[in-house]
Amino acid sequence: MVNDFALPIIDLTLCSGCGACAAACPEHALMMTVDSQQPAFVEPYACTYCTECEAVCPENAIHCPLTITWNTED
Amino acid sequence: MKQWTAMDDKQGLIRILGKTAVFSALSVQELGLIAETSVLRTYSPGAPIFFQGDEIASILVVLEGDIAVFQCSSDGREQILSHLREGEIISVVPLLLYKNACHAASGRAVRATKIVSLPLRLFDELCAKNAAFDRTLLRYLAGKLEQISSLAGSLSLRTARSRLAAFLIKRADEPGQSVGITQEEIAAEIGTVREIVARLLRDFAQAGWLKRERQNLVLLNREALEEEARR
Secondary structure (H helix, E strand, O other): OOOOOOOEEEOOOOOOOOOOHHHHHHOOEEEOOOOOOOOEEHHHHHHOOOOHHHHHHHOOEEEEEEEEEEOOOO | OOEEEOOOHHHHHHHHHHHHHHHOOOOOOHHHHHHHOOOOEEOOOOOOOEHHHHHHOEEEEEEEEEEEEEEEOOOOEEEEEEEEOOEEEEEHHHHHHOOOOOOOOOOEEEEEEEEEEEEEHHHHHHHHHHHHHHHHHHHHHHHHHHHHHHHHHHHHHHOOHHHHHHHHHHHHOOOOOOOOOOHHHHHHHHHHHHHHHHHHHHHHHHOEEEEEEEEEEEEEEEHHHHHHHHH
16 A cells, blocks of 8 residues: 655665755755754645755665555545 | 564465465475575665575565566776566575576665575576476566567667667556666666656657656657657
């Protein structure tokens, strides 16, 4: 079963803390924490799953997996 | 990777192997011999299983799960060549072609995967003694050849747009997707780059062939996608 609300998956062991994901997030849902300089979803419900963070991550530390299904409505 | 030095469930292994296309031709005694001498390994999703260029030290058979077999270009771009699932043999072509064969591609687990490894010597003995096993192996190899020919044709003759449409249909038709797929992974499956996949998905959405609902790609127009896949 597919979750209705998923967030991009961040592998902090791969993250270099460069901040490219936070800079690219158009909704400012993802920001760098002041103390650890790691990305965190400070406004998770603002995330639209646009996958920009995944696209810009130079370390391939962010993944936005998609499920592909047929429409079952109507 | 988790490893056992002996098969915990010998009867279970005999039952699973006996149902696979390649090993179904073996007798219970021969399957028992495999169970006696094999080692079981389990891998988590994403874990590397074998690497291109590494020597093949044993016969590796997939018991359950899914392995993506891929090669990388010098700039790191990945092309998925095939998926190996239950009952399939890893790197079977170089194994049969050469002595001291090496893996011609790399493989990683797409989901939780179990593999059993058998001594090379045992495989050679089965090939030499059991003509029915040889025939099923030959049929399996013919299937692999057909698969690779189809991939070569698709990569050389079809556009990325057409390949993406075909991939989306195939993926949506698969029952019970337990893991999602990233745009990077889709690109590796269809022989292009992530940026092209992202642009084509936007094009398909604008055409009304699919819609994005957060992490769900919902396909709306089978007819249009199938027509695109045939181009």
